[in-house]
Amino acid sequence: MGLALPRQILMSGTAYDIAHRAQGELGEKLARVRWRTHGRYRFKGVPDLVPVFEVGEEGYAPLRAPAWSGKAYREMPVWRRPVAIIGEALALVVLLAVPAWYLFKPAPAIAFANRDWVVVGDLRNLTGHKVFDDSLETAFRIGLEQSRYVNVMPELQVRDALKRMERDPSATAVDRAIGSEVALREGARAVVLPTVAEVGGRVRLTAEIVDPNTQTSVYSDSVEGVGEAAVLPAMDDLLKKMRGRLGESIASIGETSAPLAEVTTRNFDALKAYSLGLQAVAGGRGGEALTLFNQAISLDPQFAQAYLGLANVYYSTSQKAKAHEAVTNAVRDLNHLSVRERLIAQGYAALFGTPDAMREKWSMLTRLYPDDLVGTQNLAMVLWQYDNDLEQAAQYFQKVTASQHPRRGYAWLYLGDIQVARGDFTAAAKSYATARQVGSPQNYLDPVNLPIAQRDASGATAALAKEDTHHYPFFDVEAQLRKAAIEVGRGHLASARAAADAAVALADHAKLESSRQRARLAGLAIAFAQGDAKAGESLKAFVADELRRMKNAPATYDFSSYVHLGVASMLALRHGDPALAERALAALTPAAEASGYDSLRQLTRIAACEARSSADAAGAVACLEALPVEKAYYQKRVAMLHAYRAAGRDEQALATARWLTEHRGLATADFVGEFASQVPNLLASDAALVDVAELELKAGHADTARNALAEFKSAWNSAEGDLPLSRKAARLEASLVQ
Numbered sequence: 201m202g203l204a205l206p207r208q209i210l211m212s213g214t215a216y217d218i219a220h221r222a223q224g225e226l227g228e229k230l231a232r233v234r235w236r237t238h239g240r241y242r243f244k245g246v247p248d249l250v251p252v253f254e255v256g257e258e259g260y261a262p263l264r265a266p267a268w269s270g271k272a273y274r275e276m277p278v279w280r281r282p283v284a285i286i287g288e289a290l291a292l293v294v295l296l297a298v299p300a301w302y303l304f305k306p307a308p309a310i311a312f313a314n315r316d317w318v319v320v321g322d323l324r325n326l327t328g329h330k331v332f333d334d335s336l337e338t339a340f341r342i343g344l345e346q347s348r349y350v351n352v353m354p355e356l357q358v359r360d361a362l363k364r365m366e367r368d369p370s371a372t373a374v375d376r377a378i379g380s381e382v383a384l385r386e387g388a389r390a391v392v393l394p395t396v397a398e399v400g401g402r403v404r405l406t407a408e409i410v411d412p413n414t415q416t417s418v419y420s421d422s423v424e425g426v427g428e429a430a431v432l433p434a435m436d437d438l439l440k441k442m443r444g445r446l447g448e449s450i451a452s453i454g455e456t457s458a459p460l461a462e463v464t465t466r467n468f469d470a471l472k473a474y475s476l477g478l479q480a481v482a483g484g485r486g487g488e489a490l491t492l493f494n495q496a497i498s499l500d501p502q503f504a505q506a507y508l509g510l511a512n513v514y515y516s517t518s519q520k521a522k523a524h525e526a527v528t529n530a531v532r533d534l535n536h537l538s539v540r541e542r543l544i545a546q547g548y549a550a551l552f553g554t555p556d557a558m559r560e561k562w563s564m565l566t567r568l569y570p571d572d573l574v575g576t577q578n579l580a581m582v583l584w585q586y587d588n589d590l591e592q593a594a595q596y597f598q599k600v601t602a603s604q605h606p607r608r609g610y611a612w613l614y615l616g617d618i619q620v621a622r623g624d625f626t627a628a629a630k631s632y633a634t635a636r637q638v639g640s641p642q643n644y645l646d647p648v649n650l651p652i653a654q655r656d657a658s659g660a661t662a663a664l665a666k667e668d669t670h671h672y673p674f675f676d677v678e679a680q681l682r683k684a685a686i687e688v689g690r691g692h693l694a695s696a697r698a699a700a701d702a703a704v705a706l707a708d709h710a711k712l713e714s715s716r717q718r719a720r721l722a723g724l725a726i727a728f729a730q731g732d733a734k735a736g737e738s739l740k741a742f743v744a745d746e747l748r749r750m751k752n753a754p755a756t757y758d759f760s761s762y763v764h765l766g767v768a769s770m771l772a773l774r775h776g777d778p779a780l781a782e783r784a785l786a787a788l789t790p791a792a793e794a795s796g797y798d799s800l801r802q803l804t805r806i807a808a809c810e811a812r813s814s815a816d817a818a819g820a821v822a823c824l825e826a827l828p829v830e831k832a833y834y835q836k837r838v839a840m841l842h843a844y845r846a847a848g849r850d851e852q853a854l855a856t857a858r859w860l861t862e863h864r865g866l867a868t869a870d871f872v873g874e875f876a877s878q879v880p881n882l883l884a885s886d887a888a889l890v891d892v893a894e895l896e897l898k899a900g901h902a903d904t905a906r907n908a909l910a911e912f913k914s915a916w917n918s919a920e921g922d923l924p925l926s927r928k929a930a931r932l933e934a935s936l937v938q
Contacts, residue, residue, distance in 0.1 A: 203241070203272045205262045209255050210238075216253040232257045238265040243272045312446045317351045317388040317604075319358060319412075320344065321379040326397040332431075335471035338478070339432060340394050340407075342505070343439040346538045349448035351571045353388055355478070357604055360639050361385055380412035386604055388412065392442065402426050405438050409445055419445045428468065465506075470499035474506045486513050486672045504529075504536040504545070511548050517674040518714045518874060520757040524552050540569055547578060552757045554796030555586045573605040584614060585871050586799050588831040594618045601634070609638040613646050620649050621869035623862075644875060645675065648682045652689060652882070653868040655915055660686045673710030677703045677719060681878070684722055685868070688729075688882050691919030691926070697726045700879070714760040714874075717746060721764050722879040728775050729883050731924045736777055743768050743784050750791060759800060762792050763873030766803030767880055770835060773810050774842060781811055799872055802833060810839040817847035834863070834870045835877055838884045841891065854895040860888035861911075886915060890929050902936055909933055 204210045211219065216235075223230055234256060240249040252274075256263055265274065323337035345352045359369040361382045372378060379391040391410040396403065406422040421441040425434035465471050477492035490513055496506040507530035514523035527548045534542050543565040550561040559582055566575035580596030583589040597618070600611035616631035632647040645667045651659035664682050669675035680703035687696035700723035707716035720742055727735035746768065749761040765788045772781040785808055792804040809823035820843040827836060837860055844853035860867070867881035889912040896905035912929055919926050 203252070203266045203269060205264075205266050207256070207260060208262045208266065210266070211253045211255065213251040213253065216251075216255075219255060229257075232259075234258050234261070234263055236263055238274070240275045241272045242275055244270070249275055312389050314349050314447075316390075316446075317353050317383075317386070318344070318390045318392050318446070319353045319374070319379045319383045319386070319388045321374040321376070321391055321393040324393070324395040326395065327403065328398075332396055332468065333472070334475035335468045336396055336431070336435070337394065338471060338475040339435060340439070342538065342541075343435060344392070344442070346540060347443055347448060350443060350446055353382075353386060353604070356607065356639070357386065358382055363639070376410055376415055380410065380415050383412035390418070390446070396431075399424070403428075403431055403434070405431070405434050407438055407442050409442065421445070429466070432466065465496070465500040465503045467500045467503075470496040470503055470506070473499065474503065474509065477506070477509050481509065481513065485670055486517060486674070487670070489513050502533070502536055504531075504533070505541060508541065508545055508548065515548070515551065517672075518712065518758075518760070520552070520714075521755075523548075524757045527552070540565075540572065543568065544574060547575070555582050555798070556796065558582045558586075571603075573600045573603055574607070576600055577605075577607060577611055580611070580614070584618060586797055588799060588802070588833060588872070590618050590621055590831075594622075601631075609635045612638065617646050617649060617869045617871065620653050620865045621871075623865040625650060625654060625865065645669075645678050645682050648686075649868050652682075652685050653865040655689055655864070657686055657690045660689075673706060674712060674715060677707045677710075677712060677715045680706065681719060681722060681875075684726070685878050685882055688726065688879055689886070689915065691886075691916030691923065693726050693730050693923060694920040696879070697723055697730065700726060713749070714758055717742075717749070717760065717764050718874065718876045721767060721876060724768070725771060725880040725883055728771060729923065729925065730921065736775065739768060739772060739775075739777070740780055743772070743780060747784065747787055750787065753791070759795065759797065760873055760876070762788060762795065762797075762800045763803060763876050766792075766800075766807050767835065767873075767877050769807040770810060770839065771880070773807070773813070778811060778814055781807065785811060798831075799833075802827070802831075803835065803872065806833070806836050806839050810843060813843050813846045817843060821847050821849065821852075833872055833877070834860075834866045834881045834884075837863075838881075838888075841888065845891075850895055850898060854892065854899070857888045857891040857895060860885055861892060861908075886912065887925055889915070890925055890932065893929070893932050897932060897935060905932065906936055909936070 201210075220235060223233065226233060236254040236256075238252045238254060241252050243250055252266075254261065254263060268274065320337075320341055323333070323340065325332045325336070341352060341355070344350060358374060362369045362372050362374075362378075365381065365385070367378075374382065376391065376393060379393065382388070383391050389412075391412050393408045393410060395406040395408075397406070398404070402424045403426070404422055404424045406420065408417045409419040410416065411418050419442075421438060423434040423438045423441075425431055465474075473492045473496040477489045477496065480486075480489035480492055490510065493506045493509040493513070496503050497510070500506075507526045511523045511526035511530065514520075514526060527545065530537070530545045531549055534545070537545055543561070547558070547561040547565055550557040559579060562575040562578040562582070564575075565572065566579070569575070576596055577600050580593045580600070583596065584593035587593075594615060597611045597615040600608050601615060605611075612631045612635035616628045616635060619625070619628035619631055628650050632650060636647070645664065648660055648663045648667065651657075651663055660682075664679060664686070667675075667679065669679055680699045684696040684699035684703070687693070687699060700719050703719035704716055704723065707713070707719055724735060724739050724742060727738065743765065746761045746765050749758075750765065753759050753761055765784050769781040769784045769788070772778065772784070785804065789804050789808060792800040795801070805827060806824070809820055809827065812820040812823060821840070824836065824840045824843055837856055841853055841856045841860065844850075844856060864882075864885050867885045868878060869875075870877050870881055889908050893905040893908035893912070896902075896908060909929055909932060916923075916926060916929075
């Protein structure tokens with residue numbers, strides 16, 4: 201009674217049982233009766249718990265549990281008692297407030313945006329396992345580079361920045377302080393510091409995102425795995441967290457992420473060899489890089505990126521068949537490459553197709569990864585090397601030189617070649633100097649081209665001495681060919697021929713067939729300029745060899761024989777053997793026309809037009825004049841000079857001869873066939889000076905003829921031996937005296 205509320209009937213368990221059984225006696229009132237159980241209560245002075253029930257009419261009785269009082273209270277778990285509920289409420293407030301504070305507090309975040317750059321610091325290896333030193337750092341980079349949102353500053357660029365900071369890249373650890381300084385210098389938004397440690401028998405991977413302005417850690421995440429097999433999957437998880445921290449969407453992460461164990465290798469020794477191979481490439485040590493990439497492949501034959509490393513070295517040193525084999529292995533299973541590397545691999549594969557296919561693949565890479573300028577650079581290469589479109593190629597190279605791309609040194613180098621070809625020597629000097637400043641390895645020893653074009657033999661010799669070939673056979677051959685070009689420019693033809701012969705021997709020993717034939721072609725051009733009676737027979741043997749090589753070109757992906765045969769045909773025409781030229785052209789023309797390469801078609805058409813000179817000089821002139829002037833190689837004008845002279849069109853011949861003397865830069869830097877025509881071009885340039893003198897004298901212009909001869913004598917003032925061109929100049933000079 202003391203517990204009940206007003207109008208409330210409460211019963212004990214016994215009363216409830218009796219009343220509930222008798223409810224049928226209520227008759228029609230039963231429909232309004234409700235029974236309730238309110239639980240067990242503890243009453244003052246009663247040792248046992250008492251169950252409390254209620255019966256009442258709906259709408260009249262309270263039908264709810266009575267309130268606690270000093271005489272009785274309901275028994276319930278501790279956590280449901282009033283004091284406990286108050287504590288629980290307070291705890292709930294704390295639990296909600298603390299995460300909310302962390303969620304909405306002003307975080308020390310970096311204003312990172314799409315396509316911003318990060319510097320990846322050196323991985324701290326606290327495990328004591330040396331195999332993790334280079335391999336995990338490379339894997340971390342590869343994983344982060346899969347992102348189209350985050351741009352990773354390449355290791356080459358970091359090394360270059362350290363050099364500008366006057367620090368030794370090989371001895372300087374890129375830690376929090378150094379990495380922040382590099383980031384500030386290079387315009388990167390963040391520094392990422394990876395660490396690997398062994399904790400309680402588990403491998404723990406940690407990555408910190410550091411604000412380079414304050415050197416404070418903005419975010420830090422860790423993942424763990426058991427054993428080596430779990431390291432790369434754990435790193436996948438860590439990288440996804442890092443990319444999310446920097447603001448990349450989950451959809452983007454999912455779209456561009458592939459497991460590191462698949463896109464690299466599960467073998468850490470292979471990954472380390474690959475990492476060291478990349479460092480060797482960066483240092484211009486091609487032979488060492490090949491050894492390391494091959495070692496990586498021997499440890500994991502499915503290591504696609506190691507095959508791409510091989511392809512890069514082989515292709516850049518004209519070993520096209522080996523490069524193609526490496527690319528084929530790389531693209532055999534594209535699941536072993538990340539999305540980005542897959543596009544690069546397909547671009548490399550296109551190098552063995554046509555320029556149209558090359559442009560398509562590199563353009564796709566540029567669209568999807570606009571800050572990865574590999575695509576832009578390779579587009580420029582196609583335009584320069586295969587289309588001879590110097591203006592357009594220069595524009596693309598300039599996009600790379602204006603960036604912080606680590607391979608921009610190559611872009612500066614090639615831009616210098618184009619500027620030499622266009623006669624802009626001041627700009628070329630700056631480009632070559634910048635190329636060396638930002639750290640580009642040599643490629644065809646390009647900076648030597650500038651002093652050659654300027655007739656600066658001593659400067660060219662000094663520039664050649666600065667080019668370290670690292671005793672790599674391809675570059676040793678190039679050094680001898682540049683020496684031959686230097687000596688040709690001052691009439692030292694015996695020395696030039698000796699250099700060409702040395703290049704042949706070096707290439708032969710290293711089994712560099714394309715380089716060997718290119719050196720032979722240079723030697724033949726020099727032999728004809730010397731008046732060597734055996735040069736004609738040597739040319740026949742050369743043409744026969746190149747015709748055999750041409751048959752295998754589609755299988756070896758080496759089309760250098762096409763270029764060599766085109767130039768050889770012109771030499772044959774100009775030195776009294778049109779039959780040899782016709783034999784070469786009969787086989788060359790259909791192959792070149794079907795090749796898809798404008799560069800190969802152009803040389804073949806020039807030679808075919810010039811071949812008409814002996815029987816139909818006017819037809820030869822018309823044929824050559826009909827060829828496009830834009831993007832034309834230097835040898836087109838040489839052929840036109842011979843055709844004009846054969847047709848008796850002295851005025852046009854004189855204008856063409858002057859053009860040849862005034863465009864020595866193009867003579868030097870015509871890339872066709874890896875500068876295969878450089879020595880023949882330079883000889884033609886010097887011969888054009890004597891042609892100018894002869895044609896001016898014939899026109900009655902003695903003074904201008906005398907000036908042209910003076911320029912020639914100044915260039916060949918120490919010519920070696922009794923040379924045909926020197927004798928011709930001497931006869932013209934004698935005519936002027938008379």
